[in-house]
Amino acid sequence: MSGNGRPEPCLAYSSPAHGGWGIVRVGMLVPEIHQLFVCPSACGRHGAIGAIVHGYKDRLSYLFIDESDIVSGGYEQLIIDGADELLRSIKRPRGILIVVSCLDDLLGTDHEVFLGELRRRHPDVRFGLGHMNPISDGGRLPPAAGIQKSIYSFLEPSAGRLRQVNILGQNAPPARGDLHEFLEGMGYGVRVIGECKTFDEYLGLSFSVLDVVTRPAARIAAGDMEDRLGIGWIYAPISFDAAEIESNYRAIAERLGEPFRFDCGPWKKSLAEALERTREAVGGREIAVDDSATLRPFSLAKLLSENGFRVVKVCAGECPKFEEGALSWLREKTDAEWVEHDRHDAPLLREARPEMLAVGFECAYLYGVSLVADQVADEGQYGFAGITLMLERMRRAAAGPVDLQAVIRSYGLVV
Amino acid sequence: MNKLCVKLPPFAPDYSGACSALFELGGLVVIHDASGCTGNYTGYDEPRWYGSKSYVYCSKLREIDAVMGDDEKLVKKILDAAADLDPRFIAVLGSPVPMVIGADMQGIAAEIENRSGIPAFGFSTTGLDYYDKGASSAFLAAAGKFVKPVPEKKSGSMNILGLTPLDYSANRNASDMREFFESRGWEVLSAFAMGSGLDDMERSAGAQVNLVVASSGLPLARYFEREHGIPFVCGAPLGEAGSKVLEDELAGASGAKERLGGRKPAPGRRVLIVHDQIIANSIRVSLEADYGVQGAAAATPFSFADAIAREGDLNPSCEKEIAGALSGGFDAVIADPLFRDLMPEDSGARFIELPHAAVSSKLYWDRCPGIIGPRLCEYLGSEYFI
Helix, strand or coil: CECCCCCCCCCECCCCCCCECHHHHHHCCCCCEEEEEEECHHHHHHHHHHHHHHCCHHHEEEEECCHHHHHHCCHHHHHHHHHHHHHHHCCCCCEEEEEEEHHHHHHCCCHHHHHHHHHHHCCCCEEEEEEECHHHCCCCCCHHHHHHHHHCCCCCCCCCCCCEEEEECCCCCCCCCHHHHHHHHCCCEEEEHHHCCCHHHHHHHHHCCEEEECCHHHHHHHHHHHHHHCCEEEECCCCCCHHHHHHHHHHHHHHHCCCCCCCCHHHHHHHHHHHHHHHHHHCCCEEEEECCCCCCHHHHHHHHHHCCCEEEEEECCCCCHHHHHHHHHHHHHCCCEEECCCCCCHHHHCCCCCCCEEECHHHHHHCCCCEEECCCCCCCCCHHHHHHHHHHHHHHHHHCCCCHHHHHHHHCCEC | CCCEECCCCCCCEHHHHHHHHHCCCCCEEEECCCCHHHHHHHHHHCCCCCCCCCEEEECCCCHHHHHHCCHHHHHHHHHHHHHHHCCCCEEEECCHHHHHHCCCHHHHHHHHHHHHCCCEEEECCCCCCEHHHHHHHHHHHHHHHHCCCCCCCCCCEEEEECCCHHHHCCCCHHHHHHHHHHCCCCEEEEEECCCCCHHHHHCHHHCCEEEECCHHHHHHHHHHHHHHCCCEEECCCECHHHHHHHHHHHHHCCCCCCCCCCCCCCCCCCEEEECCHHHHHHHHHHHHHHHCCCCCEEECCCCCCHHHCCCCCECCCCHHHHHHHHCCCCCEEEECHHHHHHCCCCCCCEEEECCCHHHHHHHCHHHCCCCEECHHHHHHCCCCCC
């Protein structure tokens, strides 16, 4: 593999394929709550338009702040009054997630001042706090981790425990498959926030015995749930490696205090068959993968390369620590190129490679690809079934071209 | 102003307007923000972004940089990029965080210009104002930097001021507008800022007259009038007979002239037009000239100049006031589709959609109609207005 990633910080390029779920959409995973963003008007534009695209704008409002609110010291009171007025304007929600922006990070706000008062005034409504503060990216609680913490913050300690396990970290639930067979085989139900239809169903997550964290962004949320709700957790990340998947299951069983009896054999066989079918469908076509499709594009590239696919580009803004092993393997074994799609020279890197197949929108845009696997943010991923789903998306991509611009638009990426 | 906004999305902010004004000019444009502000512009306010090679970037501002006031990091990133990209100019724009920490955007730009030798602008955009303010600042800065004095005016020439996709979309309107005037014998020296480059702007001081087609161009028109003695007319060639009214005014323009002011509304069927003020005014002229409609009111939540307003025109400043305007008992409303949600259920008014990208972003910008010349009438149809 070529391409090292430049150590110098540089200006960031946002291609038309940039984005993902965004803070608003993740927050909406909590059913029957309303989000109130408290921010300068500009900060809300992308989330609001995204909310209209995804059909939940009726659960999203804004309280605009300006310079005078910041310097006058009346910020907290403004939020209290704004939330009061909001509650007079909409159907009473089960909860309100008050989301503050980058500015709040610089103001040193005591959030309990307004949260406490609002809870006193509206005891039938739960109030939570969220942050849309990309200024904190790279810090202790980046926004992706912060919103994961926020969406579980409405949960309260349960009176007891049920034989069920929460899956944390993925906004779209994992595809039904080996994960479910593994847990249900031991008598545990699988609970995912994205499958909760009502607020009461959501509250049921606090009865679980364990949180399985599949992406790093949810680790802090899991720690918070352990502290507040007494639910233990284990980090068992999404993987494109069969041995790691099996090892994850073994660790989860151990954490649950159950003997490990799950047979991965049939799932491995079915994955091998899916790889074979996909290889036939894709043929010797060049493949690009990127970090909009998965948090682990280097691992995905490794899996595909190991199985006879011709991966030529891995487009990723960075190589996180947990991907360094896969990067080393690719460097040693392949001539694929690591391309940083968000650097200032990215517009110069665009080239037309229409014959390529892309897994992810970023690389599809960069190379003008029309054979596109619509895999976004690890949606549906986990275990062998997740990889099989991803391969199915690749076969669909190989079947015929799509209008990339239309696909990106209909997905409704949010920054 | 009521600060609560329940139904509408926030409108396009000032930095989007500034970026939009500079988009086609070959510069390196940097929004000093963490990521969301740049994403707002590239993802939601710039229909030309897909497939373009324009250099618009995010500075990736982080908390530690903000707290420490570390402008050198920003300057270095920009200089590195400029070395690779060789831009015609550099623009650095503020956002909410630079506003709060008091970042000196003009000072940063001066430092960049000093060290790179490339013309640079700094804009104190904040994310608190709307797109038209930002576009105005960018137009003024570009003109101040690049427009060259000329010894004499070129007869029969004009500039078009205030042209951005946030008002006119990225469809055929910009080219139709140029074609409209060229086919009538005008030479369009420059259109600020669609379909023209810096070289066109450099010679724009030679125009006989300026046409301001959206409010974002009004401060620039006043600048041209003051610095280069160019008179201006406010209005866009919309509608068949409506365009003719504008043509006559253009031909007769000799001094500063802000048309469409001072007349009182006549009674009659009432129409509310919500858009940029100058576009709404121009649609009103078409309704009068093409359809004989009297009593139309123009409303805009954006820049509002009394000099070009008529009695009864409105400048609502928040969602509540916009809803109030829409509840004014009009027979018809011409407005962005998102405003329909604010109409009272029993209003009975006919709602004619006219997508406005600064309001509804990508939701409808593919459905923005061609409105130049007779196309507006084709779009509006004749049923209601005859």
